[in-house]
Amino acid sequence: MKKPIFLEPLFQERIWGGNRLSKIYGYQTPSNQTGECWAISAHSNGQNVVRSGELKGKLLEDLWREYPDLFGHFESDRFPLLIKILDANEDLSVQVHPNDDYASEYEYGELGKTECWYIIDCDENADMIFGHHAQSKEEFIRMVDNGHWNDLLQRVKIKPGDFFYVPSGTIHALCKGTLVLETQQSSDTTYRVYDYDRRDDKGNLRELHLEKAIEVTTVPHVTSKVEPAFIKMSGGSIITFVEEDYFTVYKWDVQTEMELMQDAHFLLASVIEGEGTLCTEDGEYALQKGDHFILPHDLDSFKIKGTLQLISSHPNYKGSQHRKMESTARRQMANI
Template identity: 40%
Template structure:
């Protein structure tokens, strides 16, 4: 049994802010700071083990050398299936879409990307883009990208803290400014951008769009919003199921004082703390945590969390 903190890889995309540093204790000089990849084996930015027996080991090396720590559910995947991030959108992200597994494997040589967002925090009246507000044809989609009128047919959704969005591969989407998100997604970094608000990148040139591929993969029907379950509270621990699909199983835990938890033999547990602080105890080992920390717990491990906190628990 193993339990350890992961330190993230950071990304300085142009729309990022500074809240991951000021509010979530991320230690980097990177400005702006757009994303922290909190549980990642992806070659574009992997997490590094922090402390304990495997201190400073890349998480991808740990995963490949310890298959039993991933749990039996992981065996059905050829590659490690998920990637978990914190995202601080100081400005709007581009309007984008991700391919499904079949297309991505064929064209990009990696997994497609179904993802899930949990709104950690947001400004009043913040909104995001989730699919279209009516079904459109491929010709209309192409034309509206061409003449910069795409925003007239997208579905804009106002968000509140704690809201959850499940974004199946093929769904057009964009995180709006003033939103801080925890994202659980497939292990992929393939994004097809269709509209970027006319912005330029760090090199002064417009950021690339990927219109042909986006036309191939975008679902042109409206995407219904899924509701997640009500919280169930037992002994001071409130658990809310957020999303479950073939790639990940995500819930929110609100812990009042303590919680006894068990990662069974089927899956590891990933804990992403989004509020509070405390201590995790496991087999005599103690790990302190606070808001912003990411902790990995190997399969078949009993552990106890003490402290008032909110945590996103991901299994596969």
């Protein structure tokens, strides 16, 4: 099949959520505390359905299982990635995620959670928590036990267009006034370290997961350097933000018309700004801000016309020598 697969977004209410998903993207959200748009997901805690076409109404998990040709027979027992848009109307809890090995053993076979963030928008002078200052596990535990959060937590300034790579084991928290597109492993495992003593709608303090958090946190903190690669093209540009074990993430900035190639197993794409048209050999498809779609394996080339920005990604095989060889070959071809 050489047709794009458009998906219906799914929404999750959160104590820290707001109304920007509705105001900016026109989504029909459940309330003014909607924190997450699950845009492309086959996770059991929230699955998207196909919006239109011959596969309309099917769950993404069903496509993964029943139509492996769409995904180039990618070697995974589950759909590997999860794409979200997060509206942090208030500070999120300070948290950390496990890696694959820990999650598989202690979270009933769940994947670990390495993720990354593209800052769509944020308040002026906004910041976020990204890392910590402890130099040993003992110091980390002591500062947590004594509630020395200002001394422990590392804050960084952010602005629209910033990109952050957040490997498992990284202490982090989005803060008030931030709108983010998140690309992550397909996991819903989060260990809360600190939650500002907030209470849920029943008046109870929200649960923390300190024992597991201490076990999985990287100490001392390691900042993963992001070195985006910019390519100017006829009609626009491409930024490659990160290419790592689990995923590669791009920004497509279309000014007039860009012709692109599909050289991954499949591509995921989200329109974060503007509007235009996706053109394939099968036909033309209108694109507008807030659309999310999958470009299947057999869709080799396509054009995007208009003035719009998209964040796109594809999964990678962790530690796969074959994947590294393919990547090397593509770079060599590009230099010919």
